[in-house]
Amino acid sequence: xxxLPVRKTYKLFIGGAxxxxxxxxxxxxEGANVARGSRKDLRDAVRIARQAGAGWSGMTAYNRxxxxxxxxxxxxxxxAELAGLSSGADEVERAIxxxxxxxxxxxxxxxxxxxxxxxxxxxxxxTIPEPTGVVGILAPEPPLLGLVSRLAPVxxxxxxxxxxxxxxxxxxxxxxxxxxxxxxxxxxxxNVITGLRRELAPQLASHMxxxxxxxxxxxxxxxxxxxLGAENVKxxxxxxxxxxxxxxxxxxxxLKTVWHPIGM
Amino acid sequence: xxxxxxxxxxxxxxxxxxxxxxxAPAPESREIVHFEDRYGLYIGxxxxxxxxxERYTTIDPAREEPLAEIAQAGKADVDRAVKAAREAYAxxxxxxxxxxxxxxxxxxxxxxxxxxxxxxxxxxxxxxxxIRESRDVDxxxxAxxxxxxxxxxxxxxxxxxxxxxxxxxxxxQIIPWNFPLLMLAWKIAPALAAGNTxxxxxxxxxxxxxxxxxxVxxxxxxxxxxxNIVTGDGxxxxxxxxxxxxxxxxxxxxxxxGKAIQRTLAGSGKRLTLELGGKAANxxxxxxxxDQAVEGIINGIYFNQGHVCCAGSRLFVEESIYETVIxxxxxxxxxxxxxxxxxxNTDVGAINSKQxxxxxxxxxxSGIDEGAEIYQPPCKLPERxxxxxxxxxxxxxxxxxxxxxxxxxxxxxxxxxxxPDEAIEKANNTPYGLSAGVWTEKGSRILAMAQKLRAxxxxxxTYNRFDPASPFGGYKESGFGREGGRHGxxxxxxxxxx
Numbered sequence: 001x002x003x004l005p006v007r008k009t010y011k012l013f014i015g016g017a018x019x020x021x022x023x024x025x026x027x028x029x030e031g032a033n034v035a036r037g038s039r040k041d042l043r044d045a046v047r048i049a050r051q052a053g054a055g056w057s058g059m060t061a062y063n064r065x066x067x068x069x070x071x072x073x074x075x076x077x078x079x080a081e082l083a084g085l086s087s088g089a090d091e092v093e094r095a096i097x098x099x100x101x102x103x104x105x106x107x108x109x110x111x112x113x114x115x116x117x118x119x120x121x122x123x124x125x126x127t128i129p130e131p132t133g134v135v136g137i138l139a140p141e142p143p144l145l146g147l148v149s150r151l152a153p154v155x156x157x158x159x160x161x162x163x164x165x166x167x168x169x170x171x172x173x174x175x176x177x178x179x180x181x182x183x184x185x186x187x188x189x190x191n192v193i194t195g196l197r198r199e200l201a202p203q204l205a206s207h208m209x210x211x212x213x214x215x216x217x218x219x220x221x222x223x224x225x226x227x228l229g230a231e232n233v234k235x236x237x238x239x240x241x242x243x244x245x246x247x248x249x250x251x252x253x254x255l256k257t258v259w260h261p262i263g264m
Numbered sequence: 265x266x267x268x269x270x271x272x273x274x275x276x277x278x279x280x281x282x283x284x285x286x287x288a289p290a291p292e293s294r295e296i297v298h299f300e301d302r303y304g305l306y307i308g309x310x311x312x313x314x315x316x317x318e319r320y321t322t323i324d325p326a327r328e329e330p331l332a333e334i335a336q337a338g339k340a341d342v343d344r345a346v347k348a349a350r351e352a353y354a355x356x357x358x359x360x361x362x363x364x365x366x367x368x369x370x371x372x373x374x375x376x377x378x379x380x381x382x383x384x385x386x387x388x389x390x391x392x393x394x395i396r397e398s399r400d401v402d403x404x405x406x407a408x409x410x411x412x413x414x415x416x417x418x419x420x421x422x423x424x425x426x427x428x429x430x431x432x433x434x435x436x437q438i439i440p441w442n443f444p445l446l447m448l449a450w451k452i453a454p455a456l457a458a459g460n461t462x463x464x465x466x467x468x469x470x471x472x473x474x475x476x477x478x479x480v481x482x483x484x485x486x487x488x489x490x491x492n493i494v495t496g497d498g499x500x501x502x503x504x505x506x507x508x509x510x511x512x513x514x515x516x517x518x519x520x521x522g523k524a525i526q527r528t529l530a531g532s533g534k535r536l537t538l539e540l541g542g543k544a545a546n547x548x549x550x551x552x553x554x555d556q557a558v559e560g561i562i563n564g565i566y567f568n569q570g571h572v573c574c575a576g577s578r579l580f581v582e583e584s585i586y587e588t589v590i591x592x593x594x595x596x597x598x599x600x601x602x603x604x605x606x607x608x609n610t611d612v613g614a615i616n617s618k619q620x621x622x623x624x625x626x627x628x629x630s631g632i633d634e635g636a637e638i639y640q641p642p643c644k645l646p647e648r649x650x651x652x653x654x655x656x657x658x659x660x661x662x663x664x665x666x667x668x669x670x671x672x673x674x675x676x677x678x679x680x681x682x683x684p685d686e687a688i689e690k691a692n693n694t695p696y697g698l699s700a701g702v703w704t705e706k707g708s709r710i711l712a713m714a715q716k717l718r719a720x721x722x723x724x725x726t727y728n729r730f731d732p733a734s735p736f737g738g739y740k741e742s743g744f745g746r747e748g749g750r751h752g753x754x755x756x757x758x759x760x761x762x
Contacts, residue, residue, distance in 0.1 A: 112425065117749055119731035120408065127735050127749065211740070223531025230526035232695070233519070233538065233741045247427075247759060255746050257735050258714045260724040 013177035016187025037195035045191035052188030057158035065106030074179035085172035086144040102152035131158035133211035140217030140241035143169035170194040302333035308348035309488025326614035352489025362418035369414030392614030406449035412732035413453035429757035431459030433511035441467035442571040458756035537745025542698030545691030546576030552703035574699035624673035631666035697739030
């Protein structure tokens with residue numbers, strides 16, 4: 001007696017929920033009908049990501065680190081599913097270990113990236129890193145490790161993200177979204193849109209509420225995306241699709257310097 | 265509060281006293297400065313005639329008198345400068361031991377200190393800023409900036425943990441007219457310390473201190489081509505930005521031009537840092553030390569005629585102290601001395617150019633037209649030159665252009681708030697994010713405000729302080745990248761490693 005398996009419907013991940021594209025469209029990828037996110041879906045995601053910013057960046061660094069660590073825990077329990085949708089166990093294990101590595105950075109960034117500045121006068125002066133805001137990510141390949149390598153530094157620094165998943169291999173991004181949804185990552189902090197890059201990337205690059213754009217995975221016209229990004233002086237980040245470093249986090253941080261007089 | 269009002273009114277009666285003070289003129293001598301009739305382009309360690317064969321006249325904005333003929337560098341001139349910088353980079357500067365680079369920069373710092381009076385007079389003559397400011401702010405800070413980064417040159421590996429920093433190559437640098445020599449120092453010192461060579465374009469209206477700096481470079485015996493200065497207007501800047509052999513562009517100026525540069529560089533892979541405009545909020549709470557706060561407001565907006573990207577041009581006053589603050593502010597404004605930049609008593613000098621004067625005038629007119637209430641203290645302006653009376657607008661709505669757009673002049677817009685949340689909301693309601701000010705005696709509130717203000721520099725119970733050790737730069741459309749401090753090295757190094 002064979003049992004008919006229950007299939008998963010692959011939808012978008014916006015505001016902690018898994019909606020279909022408002023357009024009702026899908027496209028065929030990896031043998032599934034994947035949601036073909038529209039520009040409206042992307043705008044919704046940016047709006048929600050922006051709203052989620054205050055809560056996520058306002059968390060203590062210790063707390064944020066624990067949430068990111070919990071993402072690794074959730075990934076660990078879904079190793080088989082993630083492996084089936086990526087290049088295999090090795091990619092999954094490296095991705096999980098990378099999340100753990102980044103989780104530990106949350107409460108060390110200010111000490112490594114910030115500074116106390118010895119100015120020539122009676123002032124206390126210090127510089128601290130702060131999240132830049134909503135970050136747009138064009139996920140690079142390989143679909144899981146690439147996405148995790150770009151998303152984890154954005155997240156751990158306190159930013160919120162709108163991810164455009166790999167067009168050819170979108171399923172693992174949604175699988176990862178399910179890990180995020182069960183890892184106490186607050187709704188809206190990460191949003192994943194699947195669909196066609198040529199429709200979505202220019203929209204993400206030109207959106208005035210997207211403060212930084214990660215183009216590591218850009219496979220289209222990079223020059224055009226950067227041009228669109230100039231409209232609100234976007235931070236354009238070309239990072240490594242497979243690498244980990246505090247400098248990758250720093251690319252999505254602003255530095256704030258505070259002065260106060262010293263006196264009795 | 266009523267008691268306060270009476271007190272203010274009572275003191276207001278007596279307020280005529282300070283304005284009645286007469287000062288004898290105390291002009292700084294300009295004899296220390298000698299200008300050539302005409303200047304070439306400083307390329308490869310010597311002054312060359314411009315291939316463009318184009319020139320323009322640079323003037324003293326306080327007297328509308330010509331000071332010298334300046335070269336307008338064209339495409340071929342910029343190309344020559346970049347070639348000289350490339351050659352100097354490959355053959356000399358990047359080959360030098362970092363400790364030797366450091367010593368050159370220390371030399372420059374020392375020479376600037378030695379010649380600071382001369383440079384201060386040049387800054388005031390060509391830029392219109394009061395000699396008190398060029399002497400006490402611009403020059404000491406410029407020299408300090410070279411001294412600070414000199415020390416980094418042979419310690420870069422300590423600035424970037426787990427990395428081997430390398431220089432990038434040739435940096436193209438474009439600077440504004442508000443702090444000509446100081447901006448030159450902010451650009452050249454970290455670039456050279458990290459082992460790069462530079463082609464720098466000073467602002468069209470204020471080239472003279474940069475050209476005089478070439479003589480400092482000569483005295484320091486810097487290898488030829490390490491520092492190249494090309495003068496000209498925006499066309500020269502555009503040539504520098506689009507030159508294929510420039511590895512990095514650093515720009516300080518308007519947000520509009522910054523965006524154009526970012527568009528030009530799109531897809532080129534060139535590195536870019538931008539320090540752009542601002543519309544800073546200066547927030548005064550009811551428990552602030554009011555007399556100090558008023559000094560901070562004055563310094564925030566009238567320092568350097570308001571030609572300051574981080575100027576505190578939007579004043580937010582807690583409603584309960586509004587009348588007291590405005591009355592103290594107006595009293596203080598009456599004591600500002602507007603006039604000859606070379607007079608040591610002058611507080612507010614000349615507007616940098618006719619073009620800028622017109623821009624300020626049209627924005628002020630828009631403030632009047634939109635319904636704001638204008639106040640300008642009685643003030644006798646010189647007959648010649650470009651001048652603008654220190655101005656404050658009250659009854660300003662958030663939507664008015666004077667509350668939204670960068671005026672870059674001595675014009676303050678006053679708004680009010682009732683709660684800290686409202687102050688934050690209004691302060692952050694701008695595409696800019698360069699700086700902000702907070703005045704309160706409550707420590708926890710200072711830190712909460714500093715945390716919530718989306719700005720790269722927050723001055724608490726002070727304003728417009730600068731230091732080479734202190735990183736400076738913006739959030740949002742005020743740009744990206746930092747100048748000053750350890751962080752100011754980052755735009756000028758390539759970091760190896762994964």
